[in-house]
Every structure is written in C-alpha cells, then in structure tokens.
Amino acid sequence: MIILILYISTHISTTIALNNEDINNEDINNKETIVFDNSTGFFGMENEGPLGLSTLRDELEFKEYNVKDNIEMGLNADTITKDLINEAHILILINSDRRFKREEIALIKDFVANGGKLLLVTDTPESLTNMNKLARRFGAEFLDYYLGDEVKIESGMGEIYLISPIPISLEKEPEVLLQTDFIEAKEWPSVWERPGKKVKKANFVVFAGIRYGEGSVAFLGDKDIFLNKNIKKGNNLNFALSIFDWFEHKETDDTIVYSTDKLEFFVKKGETSTAIFAIKNRGDIEQVLKFEVPSYLKDTVFVQVDGNGLKIKPGETKVIRVKINWRKNASSVTGFIVVKREFGLYRTADYIKVEMFQGEI
Structure with a gap:
C-alpha cells in the first residue's frame, strides 16, 4: 500500500505563557481584553440567572481573558467611542437597538483593519437594520428568516443547539463556518409575530468568520446560545469558546x-x-x-x-x-x-x- 498525505494545514498562533509566580500588573495588562458593548442595548454579563451571560464570562476569564463592558470601564454607554476601541482586543456587539453613527462605523472598521477582532451577534428581526449597516461593511448580511425554535447541528465539535437562529449571507467564502442541515426557512417580520410563509429550503450558514485587513470578523445568528440556560447544552460551550480560539489563530494540526x-x-x-x-x-x-x-x-x-x-x-x-x-x-x-x-x-x-x-x- 502507498501511504499518501493528502492534506496538511497549519494555523499559526501567538500565545503568552504565564508562570503563576510571575503574574503581576504588567502580565494582567498583557492579557487580551474582550469588551461587550452596552451602548447597543445589551446587558447581562453579571447576571447569574438563566438569561444572563455570567457562565460565558467565567469561562473566558478562566482562559485568562479580561472581560469588560462600557459601564464597568466607566465609559459612555450611549455610543462606541475611541476610548472603548483602544481598550478592546475583541469587541462584541449584540442585537443593536440603535443606529450606528458614521463615526462609529469608521472607528470599528479601522479597529478591525489594524488587527482588532469583532464579533457581531444578531437573532431578532428588529435588530437587523442596525446590525446589517455594520455587517455589510464586511461583506455579510443577516437575513430575516426563521429556521425553527431550536436547531440542532451535528458538527465537528459534536451536537450544537441553536435557539431561533437567523441565517447569514456572505459575499465571499468564509474561513470558518457553521451551517444547518437542509432545512426550511420562513419569513420572520418580528419577534412579536409568528413566522410567515415558507421562503426556501437550504443549508443555512448561522456562523461565519472572515479575515479583514490585519484583523478578523465573526458573524453569529444566535445570541441565546450564550445564555446561562443554553450554554451547557450539548457542545454549545465548546463552540462558543472555539470562536475565541479562532480569533487567536491557534495552531491546529489536522493531518x-x-x-x-x-x-x-x-x-x-x-x-x-x-x-x-x-x-x-x-x-x-x-x-x-x-x-x-x-x-x-x-x-x-x-x-x-x-x-x-x-x-x-x-x-x-x-x-x-x-x-x-x-x-x-x-x-x-x-x-x-x-x-x-x-x-x-x-x-x-x-x-x-x-x-x-x-x-x-
């Protein structure tokens, strides 16, 4: 028999090893900072109830990230500012309930182009207009389709359970993605209305990641997967943490x-x-x-x-x-x-x- 290696891929990462005895303020400042933006109407990082994100925060801090939000940082909670951008290595925007100003979009685009990491999360028809104003700048669009109350995906990480996710359309092939099986989509005008007529059947992308300039942008069509009541279901936590691993360009040998x-x-x-x-x-x-x-x-x-x-x-x-x-x-x-x-x-x-x-x- 002939042994043939058909595919080898290497994803390069840079990591900082910390010795417990050497941890000091300088080390802490060298950790990557994840900023959840509150100016768009999202709260819940400290909430330990079923609708909070405290479990995700704890897991990210265990992985030695600094996790903050506008209020905790003492910054203006009504806009995305240069001070906030300067603090962030990873910026997370969820279901914006307001329009982004032109200056904010320019700040965010420059942030990513210069090496920043951006995660856009949307799962309601009401937030689509605002979030798509930013997503389209990076070649993506969230769609107003309803895919089901719960969508189970068999992935390379195991079973992932999404709660009323919405799909994503992309101009170019993403570097990473998660997509559904061949399922049916319906029109979804509002969270206050039941889904309307059937639109089409397809394998819908519900998560995707692209490289942009020196940085990275990820799009996720489900906020609820991050909630305390859902994040431990199936392999949801592994999926959530793998997004941040991808941001870091962690090395993987898949020979x-x-x-x-x-x-x-x-x-x-x-x-x-x-x-x-x-x-x-x-x-x-x-x-x-x-x-x-x-x-x-x-x-x-x-x-x-x-x-x-x-x-x-x-x-x-x-x-x-x-x-x-x-x-x-x-x-x-x-x-x-x-x-x-x-x-x-x-x-x-x-x-x-x-x-x-x-x-x-």
Whole structure:
C-alpha cells in the first residue's frame, strides 16, 4: 500500500505563557481584553440567572481573558467611542437597538483593519437594520428568516443547539463556518409575530468568520446560545469558546493519512465488488469525516459508513469499506469519493479516485 498525505494545514498562533509566580500588573495588562458593548442595548454579563451571560464570562476569564463592558470601564454607554476601541482586543456587539453613527462605523472598521477582532451577534428581526449597516461593511448580511425554535447541528465539535437562529449571507467564502442541515426557512417580520410563509429550503450558514485587513470578523445568528440556560447544552460551550480560539489563530494540526489515493475495481456482470482502505489521524484534533459521491455514481458506489459521519481521534486508524455495483451499458466507470472533514470550526475536503472496469473474467 502507498501511504499518501493528502492534506496538511497549519494555523499559526501567538500565545503568552504565564508562570503563576510571575503574574503581576504588567502580565494582567498583557492579557487580551474582550469588551461587550452596552451602548447597543445589551446587558447581562453579571447576571447569574438563566438569561444572563455570567457562565460565558467565567469561562473566558478562566482562559485568562479580561472581560469588560462600557459601564464597568466607566465609559459612555450611549455610543462606541475611541476610548472603548483602544481598550478592546475583541469587541462584541449584540442585537443593536440603535443606529450606528458614521463615526462609529469608521472607528470599528479601522479597529478591525489594524488587527482588532469583532464579533457581531444578531437573532431578532428588529435588530437587523442596525446590525446589517455594520455587517455589510464586511461583506455579510443577516437575513430575516426563521429556521425553527431550536436547531440542532451535528458538527465537528459534536451536537450544537441553536435557539431561533437567523441565517447569514456572505459575499465571499468564509474561513470558518457553521451551517444547518437542509432545512426550511420562513419569513420572520418580528419577534412579536409568528413566522410567515415558507421562503426556501437550504443549508443555512448561522456562523461565519472572515479575515479583514490585519484583523478578523465573526458573524453569529444566535445570541441565546450564550445564555446561562443554553450554554451547557450539548457542545454549545465548546463552540462558543472555539470562536475565541479562532480569533487567536491557534495552531491546529489536522493531518490525515490515507492508505491509497485510488481505488480500482473489476466487476463481473450483475455482481458487486468491494475494496477497503485505511485512514489514520496523525494530527492533534478529533475530526468528523463524511463521505459523498457525485450524483452520477449514487447507485453505483457505496461507502459503508454511518450517515452521521465517522469520528476519528488523534492517533486513531479507521478502515473504510467501499462497495461498487455492476452498471449497465458501461465498460468502465471513473469518479471519486469526497471525504469532507470537520474539525473545530474548520471544514475541508479530500478526494479519492475510483476506477471500475466491467466484463467477464
């Protein structure tokens, strides 16, 4: 067998190691500061009730972030100021209930272009106009679609539960994303009205991250996933924290090794043939692998793996069985198997060639 490394990716990060004995004011000032902006109408960082975000705050502080808001910083709670921007490494805006002024948008764009990190969170039709005024500056738009009271997503991090999320449209392919299965969307004019007529069915993006200038922007169509009552459901907390890992450009080794890059079959008339190949995870992160074939091979090539995907841990090897059926009116068939890989917020794909020859021995 030929060992083939089909994909290696390296995401570079810079980290600061702190020794407990060396922690002082200078060290504290070197930690990244996350600022939740209150000027847009959002409160709740200190709230320990079900609708608060105190659990998220505690988890971020455990990861050695400084977590602040306008009021705590003694800054004007009616506008986004240069003083606030200068304090922030990561700025979070949630469901704005007011319009952003031109000067605020310019400040935020410069903040990101010069290396800042911005998280825009929207999940109500009422906040769309205000939030989209800013989101469109970065090539994204939140849509007024209703996707369901609760939307479960099987991701590379496990099960994620979103509460009445809204989808996101992007001008360019994002670096990372989270999307739903093929589900139905309805018009959603207001949180005070039930969703209206059906719009369409699709795989909707509900989270995306892009690089912009020297900085990064993430878009999330669900605030409620951060709430105390929801953040411990399924793998919601891992998902939330992975957004901040992505902001940091944390290094990830997702090396997968395949025993071959091509499967060859000889099939006698009316019969089937089977082949196997091995996959080894030589990286340092658990991955979920999903296998697909082109539509013209749907009735011919079958990868015998559970439809929810194959989980493979670091250091683990899995053996995959592929069955191929004899095909009428064809002496040979050529195609490929797509191996879609998910790890953390990242997605990528590898390809294994398939060649089938038919006839009598």
